[in-house]
Amino acid sequence: MDLLEHEGKRLFATAGLPVLPSLLAATPEEARRAAEQLGPHVCVKAQAKTGGRGKAGGVRVCGSAAEVESAAADILAMSIRGHEVESLLVERAVDIARELYIGITVSREVRSPLLIFAREGGVDIEELAEREPDAILRRPIDPLLGLLEYQVRDVVDAAQFIPDQPGGTGVGKGLAQVCRSLWKLYHDRDATLVEVNPLVLTAAGELYCLDSKVTFDDNALFRHQDMVPEPPEDEREAKARAAGLAFVPLSGDIGVIGNGAGLVMSTIDQIEAAGGKAADFCDIGGGARSEVAQAALEAMFAGPPVAAVLVNIFGGITRCEDVARGLVEAIEAAHVDAPVVVRLDGNAADEGHAVLRAAALPNLTLAPDPDEAVRLVVDIARKRETGVGTAETALAGAAGVAAAAVEAAAAETASAGDADAAPAPGAGS
Amino acid sequence: MSILVDNASRVVVQGITGREGAFHTARMLAAGTNIVAGVTPGHGGRTIHGVPVYDSVHEAMATISADVAVIFVPAPRARDALFEAADAGAKLIVCITEGIPVRDMAEVMAHLPRRGCRLIGPNCPGLITPARCSAGIMPSEIFMPGAAGVVSRSGTLTYEVVHELTEAGIGQSTAVGMGGDAVHGIGFIECLELFETDRETEGVALIGEIGGDDEERAAAYIHDHMTKPVVAYVAGHSAPPGRRMGHAGAIIEGTSGTAATKKAALEAAGIPVAASPSELARLLGEAIKRRRST
Numbered sequence: 083m084d085l086l087e088h089e090g091k092r093l094f095a096t097a098g099l100p101v102l103p104s105l106l107a108a109t110p111e112e113a114r115r116a117a118e119q120l121g122p123h124v125c126v127k128a129q130a131k132t133g134g135r136g137k138a139g140g141v142r143v144c145g146s147a148a149e150v151e152s153a154a155a156d157i158l159a160m161s162i163r164g165h166e167v168e169s170l171l172v173e174r175a176v177d178i179a180r181e182l183y184i185g186i187t188v189s190r191e192v193r194s195p196l197l198i199f200a201r202e203g204g205v206d207i208e209e210l211a212e213r214e215p216d217a218i219l220r221r222p223i224d225p226l227l228g229l230l231e232y233q234v235r236d237v238v239d240a241a242q243f244i245p246d247q248p249g250g251t252g253v254g255k256g257l258a259q260v261c262r263s264l265w266k267l268y269h270d271r272d273a274t275l276v277e278v279n280p281l282v283l284t285a286a287g288e289l290y291c292l293d294s295k296v297t298f299d300d301n302a303l304f305r306h307q308d309m310v311p312e313p314p315e316d317e318r319e320a321k322a323r324a325a326g327l328a329f330v331p332l333s334g335d336i337g338v339i340g341n342g343a344g345l346v347m348s349t350i351d352q353i354e355a356a357g358g359k360a361a362d363f364c365d366i367g368g369g370a371r372s373e374v375a376q377a378a379l380e381a382m383f384a385g386p387p388v389a390a391v392l393v394n395i396f397g398g399i400t401r402c403e404d405v406a407r408g409l410v411e412a413i414e415a416a417h418v419d420a421p422v423v424v425r426l427d428g429n430a431a432d433e434g435h436a437v438l439r440a441a442a443l444p445n446l447t448l449a450p451d452p453d454e455a456v457r458l459v460v461d462i463a464r465k466r467e468t469g470v471g472t473a474e475t476a477l478a479g480a481a482g483v484a485a486a487a488v489e490a491a492a493a494e495t496a497s498a499g500d501a502d503a504a505p506a507p508g509a510g511s
Numbered sequence: 512m513s514i515l516v517d518n519a520s521r522v523v524v525q526g527i528t529g530r531e532g533a534f535h536t537a538r539m540l541a542a543g544t545n546i547v548a549g550v551t552p553g554h555g556g557r558t559i560h561g562v563p564v565y566d567s568v569h570e571a572m573a574t575i576s577a578d579v580a581v582i583f584v585p586a587p588r589a590r591d592a593l594f595e596a597a598d599a600g601a602k603l604i605v606c607i608t609e610g611i612p613v614r615d616m617a618e619v620m621a622h623l624p625r626r627g628c629r630l631i632g633p634n635c636p637g638l639i640t641p642a643r644c645s646a647g648i649m650p651s652e653i654f655m656p657g658a659a660g661v662v663s664r665s666g667t668l669t670y671e672v673v674h675e676l677t678e679a680g681i682g683q684s685t686a687v688g689m690g691g692d693a694v695h696g697i698g699f700i701e702c703l704e705l706f707e708t709d710r711e712t713e714g715v716a717l718i719g720e721i722g723g724d725d726e727e728r729a730a731a732y733i734h735d736h737m738t739k740p741v742v743a744y745v746a747g748h749s750a751p752p753g754r755r756m757g758h759a760g761a762i763i764e765g766t767s768g769t770a771a772t773k774k775a776a777l778e779a780a781g782i783p784v785a786a787s788p789s790e791l792a793r794l795l796g797e798a799i800k801r802r803r804s805t
Contacts (some may be wrong), residue, residue: 133757187759188613190723193620193694198759211762218762225617272614274693277757295757302612304587332751343691344665344720347746351770352787354749363750368636368648368666398636398650398670428670429650452671453789 083298083311086129088171090276090294097267099260099278100290104173113154116172117147123175126153130165133295136205138162143175177285178292179248182241183207184260185277185295186268189222195268197221197229197261199237203280229265234258249287256289257281272302318362318385325377327366334359336463337382337391337420339375341366341400349394349456358460361388368399375408376415383416389463391422394452395434402426402434410441421462423447425455513640513685514660514705514712515603515631516579520644523548523571523601525592526583527559531607535583535648536560542651544644547575568599581637581646582606589633590615597626604696605646606633616694623696630696636666636688649686657682659795660706662699663718664691664725668746668788672716675792681799684712691720699729707737714740714799716791717782719773721747724764726773734780740798742783744791745773 085093091101105116106129117124128140135141140162142153150172160167183203189196199219202210211218219240221233238254238261245251260281268276277295284290303309314320322329328343336353338360340346350360362382366374375393382391395405406426413422422445426434438448447462449455522539526532527549537560540546546562548571555566565571568580580596582589582604589608596604597619604623611633623630631638637647641654649666653674659681663669666688673686687702689695699717706712715737719726726745733741748770774784783798785791 183758185757185759185762187757187763188617188693189763190693190725191763194617196759196763198762207758208761211758220763224621225614226621269614272612274613275757275759277759279758295759297757299613301586301610302614305612330751340667342665342667344663344718344746345667345671347665347720347750348668348671348744348788350750351746351748355786360749396667396670396674398653398667399648428653428674451789453787 083300083303083309084131085294085296085298086131086168087127087294088129088169090296091171091291093267093271093296094291094294098263099267100256100288101294102174102176102290102292104171107154107170107172110151110154110158113170113172114147114151117144117150120172120174122146124150125173125175126150126157127171127173128157128160128162128167129169129171130162130167132163132165135162140167176282176290178280178282179285180283181280182257182283183279184237184264184281185275185279186223186264186273187275187277192222194225195223197223197233197237197265199240201241207279223265225269228269229262234261237261248283248285253283253287253289260289260291272299272306273297274299316385318381321384322364322378322381325374325381327364327374327378327381329365329381330363331385332360332362334361335389335467336459337361337364337388338394339364339366339378339382339391340394341368341396341405345394345396349392349452352453352456353392353460356456356460358456358463361385366400366405372404372408372411375405376412379409379412379418380416383418388420389466390459391420392455392459393422393424394455395424395426395428397427397429397431397434399429401430402428403430403437406434406437409446410437410443413443413446414441419445421445421447421466423449423455423459423462425449425452427451513643514702514709515629515638515685515687516640516644516646518543518545518643520545520579520646521575521577522546522579522581522644522646523550523568523577524562524581524583525550525568525596526585527551527562527564528554528557529583529585532583533559535607536562538648538651539581539645542639542645543642544646547577568595568601572599578602579646580604582608582633584608586610586612590619593619593630594622597623597628600626601628603629603631603646605631605635605637606696607635607637607647608632609634611692613692613694616692620694620696629701631687632690632692632696634692635690635695636669638685638687640685641683647688649688653677654686655682657684658711658713658799659683660702660709660712660715661686661718662702662706662715663688664720665718665746668718668744671788672718672744672792675789676716676795679792679796681792681796684709691722693723699725700732703729703732703737703741707739712739713802714742714795716795717741717743718788718791719743719745721745721750721770721773722768724768727776730776730780730782733782740795740802742785742791742794742798743777744785744788745770745777748774
């Protein structure tokens with residue numbers, strides 16, 4: 083769960099981190115009034131859940147209320163990296179003497195939180211990290227011990243505050259407190275990222291967090307009842323989430339449903355390699371029952387029309403028969419006419435095939451294996467796009483071929499199954 | 512031989528009285544696993560599928576000895592269950608639970624080395640040595656004993672590959688599902704090390720996915736240390752670039768983490784990378800055949 087800058091700063095303020103006075107504005111008029119209250123020199127900042135706001139022109143320093151009003155109108159009309167600007171933060175501007183970088187995030191490599199600090203912060207921090215890795219201080223934090231004082235000293239030393247700069251070396255005390263407060267916030271709120279870029283030293287010798295990036299761990303929301311994630315914007319995603327499914331909307335026209343994140347990802351890769359484009363990532367998870375399969379199809383059909391759907395299931399714990407029942411119910415209830423290609427293998431696959439055949443749905447095609455399923459669905463989608471023949475005839479042909487192949491595969495599986503039926507030796511006996 | 516678990520493994524199941532715990536205990540028993548005890552606080556004295564239930568892992572360990580703990584405890588209490596298993600002396604912990612906060616896992620990972628135990632997972636299907644021991648939720652029906660090692664970050668892709676291997680007559684020594692959480696226990700390199708020294712294993716299938724740099728580091732390890740053939744598959748080539756808040760992720764991970772960088776790193780280390788799970792099974796079969804003929 084990502085916070086907007088102003089939400090993060092409210093949290094910073096309660097954690098004792100230094101932030102500048104600011105007001106939230108939803109219209110140019112509100113922005114102008116905020117500027118009148120905060121003083122003529124303010125910074126108008128787009129509130130959107132993405133980085134790169136400054137580079138996209140979403141942050142403007144203004145010298146008058148009139149200037150603020152026109153800047154606000156411009157920024158509110160923007161979308162930054164695909165994110166609509168939701169609101170504006172109008173913040174008192176300061177004279178910046180130095181920009182620093184400080185952040186804490188989880189490191190997969192050291193399997194613990196990592197404190198990251200650079201004496202040169204700002205928008206080019208990633209380039210600096212690549213060009214001069216030694217300019218970045220990294221300190222793993224033992225989660226059982228917390229941030230240690232020598233690590234705080236390391237950060238202050240790395241900042242290289244000198245006596246004849248604003249605030250002199252006394253700024254070190256302020257930076258040390260920023261480190262401690264940031265760690266406390268990260269730990270207490272179950273964050274996976276807290277980042278201040280830039281942390282500025284003003285000409286008056288004061289430190290301020292000029293930006294905030296905060297991400298909470300969704301898995302830890304059970305111990306933070308005050309944090310309620312916003313419902314997703316995409317209607318399909320909202321429906322799927324309500325049914326307990328993992329769903330990511332994508333931009334293509336082939337709906338994809340599978341069980342297991344790896345399998346769904348792999349299916350989408352193969353669709354794209356075959357020249358198709360997936361409309362979504364939908365994982366019905368392990369042990370899925372018929373209601374879940376039904377909910378997945380329903381969520382998908384709540385979105386923009388798809389050219390075709392691929393359901394790719396390998397039943398481990400999941401019983402293919404249950405999935406098949408859910409699919410039939412969803413297709414019958416929703417009067418879906420988009421072609422649906424289904425591949426079922428593993429646990430109760432034969433029973434699943436029987437359910438699908440008995441339902442005799444005209445728009446449903448059984449595929450004998452995953453590679454063939456991908457080939458079929460891409461082929462069908464392409465024919466529908468280009469209008470080659472009618473969907474019905476294309477589908478009927480495909481269905482015939484695939485159904486025959488499934489029969490053959492089923493016969494093969496049955497004999498292989500018999501060969502494997504020798505009882506396992508009793509372990510440990 | 513096999514890695515991590517075999518028919519000498521004595522398993523204790525934590526959370527055995529829960530729906531998932533009880534269901535998978537029956538399946539693990541059917542797969543030949545020697546489950547010696549179950550634990551659910553407050554349920555001591557019961558039996559589940561013939562397995563005696565204790566109130567704590569310490570109590571179970573004092574009565575019977577076990578070396579493997581399999582955890583089905585719900586996420587809010589999983590951290591405590593992990594500490595308990597480690598402190599009670601489990602040598603291998605397999606945590607199936609998904610949705611554990613990353614802070615909890617970081618704390619667990621800081622503690623485990625002090626007890627000298629290994630963790631598989633969390634959020635994983637566990638591991639299986641076919642016909643001898645299943646510690647987790649893998650569908651044992653699709654496995655058969657043999658020479659192929661499998662190590663994977665994805666459950667269902669593991670099943671796909673194993674299914675193809677078994678159909679082709681290639682059995683498996685051990686299959687390990689490591690799980691894909693940001694902070695997790697055993698990684699590719701540890702598993703590869705074990706497969707390299709295991710007499711039964713003749714080749715390894717590595718199944719990776721986007722995120723982190725485990726595959727990149729595994730590639731370097733294989734290049735420098737493995738004599739047995741390794742073949743790989745990486746899922747997520749078409750995944751949209753993750754929405755990144757802030758720069759911290761980019762600073763610590765740099766350019767690694769995409770399916771393309773992983774594939775490139777593996778190929779640069781001389782490891783064949785399959786275009787699909789079925790091709791991976793085929794490549795491993797061929798690699799093992801070649802090794803046998805030389």
